[in-house]
Structures are given as C-alpha cells and as structure tokens.
Amino acid sequence: MSYIDYEVQDAIALITLNRPDRRNAQNQDFLEQLDAAWDKAAQDGTVRVILLKANGPHFSAGHDLTQDETNARTMAQTLGDIPNTGMLNLHNWEQRYYLGLSRKWRDIPKPSIAAVQGACIAGGLMLCWPCDLIIAADNAKFSDPVIRMGIGGVEYHGHTWEFGARKAKELLFTGRSIDAETACALGMVNRVVPLDGLVDAAMELAREIAQMHPHALAMAKRAVNQTLDIQGQQAALQACFDIHQLGHASAYAQSGQVILTGLQGMKDKQ
Numbered sequence: 001m002s003y004i005d006y007e008v009q010d011a012i013a014l015i016t017l018n019r020p021d022r023r024n025a026q027n028q029d030f031l032e033q034l035d036a037a038w039d040k041a042a043q044d045g046t047v048r049v050i051l052l053k054a055n056g057p058h059f060s061a062g063h064d065l066t067q068d069e070t071n072a073r074t075m076a077q078t079l080g081d082i083p084n085t086g087m088l089n090l091h092n093w094e095q096r097y098y099l100g101l102s103r104k105w106r107d108i109p110k111p112s113i114a115a116v117q118g119a120c121i122a123g124g125l126m127l128c129w130p131c132d133l134i135i136a137a138d139n140a141k142f143s144d145p146v147i148r149m150g151i152g153g154v155e156y157h158g159h160t161w162e163f164g165a166r167k168a169k170e171l172l173f174t175g176r177s178i179d180a181e182t183a184c185a186l187g188m189v190n191r192v193v194p195l196d197g198l199v200d201a202a203m204e205l206a207r208e209i210a211q212m213h214p215h216a217l218a219m220a221k222r223a224v225n226q227t228l229d230i231q232g233q234q235a236a237l238q239a240c241f242d243i244h245q246l247g248h249a250s251a252y253a254q255s256g257q258v259i260l261t262g263l264q265g266m267k268d269k270q
C-alpha cells in the first residue's frame with residue numbers, strides 16, 4: 001500500500017500525503033513511507049526545497065486511532081522492549097514515530113513548505129509544524145482536540161510556540177479549531193490563499209526560494225532553529241512529550257486500555 005507520493009519538479013521535492021479515503025490519517029506504514037520521502041529529498045543533491053502537500057479535501061485527520069494500539073505493541077517488540085507492558089511500549093513507540101520523526105523533519109537542512117487545506121487535526125499538526133513555512137488554503141482549520149481523550153495535547157507541543165500562551169490554552173482547553181486567517185494573524189501560517197490556488201502558490205514560493213544558495217538557506221534555517229533551541233524549544237518539546245505520556249498513563253489507569261478515554265467523543269467532533 002502506498003500512502004505517500006514522491007516526485008521532483010524544478011528542484012522541488014513534492015511529497016504528497018495520499019490516503020484521502022481516510023483523510024490522510026497516519027498509521028505506522030504511512031509514517032515510515034513519509035519519513036523515507038523526507039530522507040530521499042534530504043539526500044538528493046538536486047533538491048533545493050521540499051514541499052509537503054496532501055491529496056483529498058483534508059490535509060490530515062491525525063493519527064489513525066484504529067491502529068494506534070496495535071502499532072505500538074508490534075513495534076515495541078521489534079525494538080526489544082518488554083512485550084505487552086502497555087505504557088512503556090507506547091511511550092517508546094511514540095518517541096520514535098511521533099516526536100522523533102517530527103523533530104527530525106524539522107531539522108533537515110533544506111527549506112520545507114507545507115500546503116494545508118481542510119482539516120488539520122492533532123497529529124496533522126505534527127506533519128505541518130516541522131515545516132519551515134506553511135501556506136494555508138482559506139478553508140484550512142487547525143485543532144488539537146485530544147483533551148477529549150483525557151490527554152493534554154498531541155505528542156509534539158508546538159502549540160505555545162506557534163500560537164502564544166493564551167491562544168494555545170484556548171485551543172487546548174476547548175478542543176475548537178483555529179481557522180486559516182486566525183492562524184495567519186497569530187504567525188502560525190505564512191499566508192492564506194484560495195483553495196483552488198493552494199498548490200500553485202506553494203510551488204511559486206518554492207521556486208523563488210530554490211533560486212537561493214543552498215548552503216545559505218541551510219544556514220538561515222539553522223540560525224532560526226538554533227535560536228528557538230536556545231530559547232528552550234527542544235527541551236520543552238521533550239518535557240511536554242513526557243507530560244503527554246502521563247496523560248496516556250492516567251487514561252490507562254482509569255480505563256485499563258491504552259487509548260480509549262473519550263475516544264468516541266473525539267471521533268464525533270472530527
């Protein structure tokens with residue numbers, strides 16, 4: 001099953017999420033294929049800019065909750081963890097596939113642009129936030145409603161950095177979405193364009209950036225990312241990931257299952 005399309009046009013690597021029938025929900029295969037595409041773009045010397053986009057009406061509905069637990073347990077065994085211990089396995093699995101991959105993509109030394117339309121929910125944020133620039137269609141909506149699962153936020157805590165403290169709290173406390181214009185005003189989105197011009201606008205920007213010197217681009221990216229890191233972003237992301245695991249542990253203690261508290265409520269709201 002191929003969940004990710006990859007092609008290179010005009011020195012731009014186009015990585016396309018291609019699971020539209022499931023609103024680009026992410027399972028382990030999806031994430032592995034996506035990571036392989038990022039690697040390919042990173043290693044191809046002809047690629048100057050990486051453009052991440054999505055087929056279908058929605059960018060990504062987040063993690064594929066129907067497979068989440070199965071994936072965690074299966075992967076934990078291949079990693080050599082103690083089988084069937086629940087939280088420890090899930091913790092390590094999520095460190096590798098969720099936080100680990102998002103951090104890795106964030107630091108690939110080439111400019112990246114995400115083109116986002118429709119819903120971008122919870123784990124969907126973990127695909128676009130690692131990109132350097134975000135172009136949003138006018139119908140894009142961003143949300144992290146995992147509080148309905150008894151957890152304080154998705155695994156990659158970009159919220160406070162992306163929106164500022166008060167808006168981050170509002171988004172997390174209510175589970176409501178933020179529309180493209182609001183996200184742009186808050187600085188999370190670079191620009192908002194009509195839906196039918198989304199990919200063209202992202203490509204135009206990518207072509208402009210692709211004209212610049214690759215090493216200068218890499219250094220510019222490093223300067224900004226290093227500044228965030230000196231401000232504590234990496235340490236905060238890890239700390240918030242561990243808080244997220246506390247949420248899983250708490251939900252597990254209450255329900256006896258890895259991820260179920262409030263799950264139906266979350267699905268209903270999506």
Ligand code: ZN
Pocket residue numbers: 094155244248
């Ligand atoms: Zn989790």
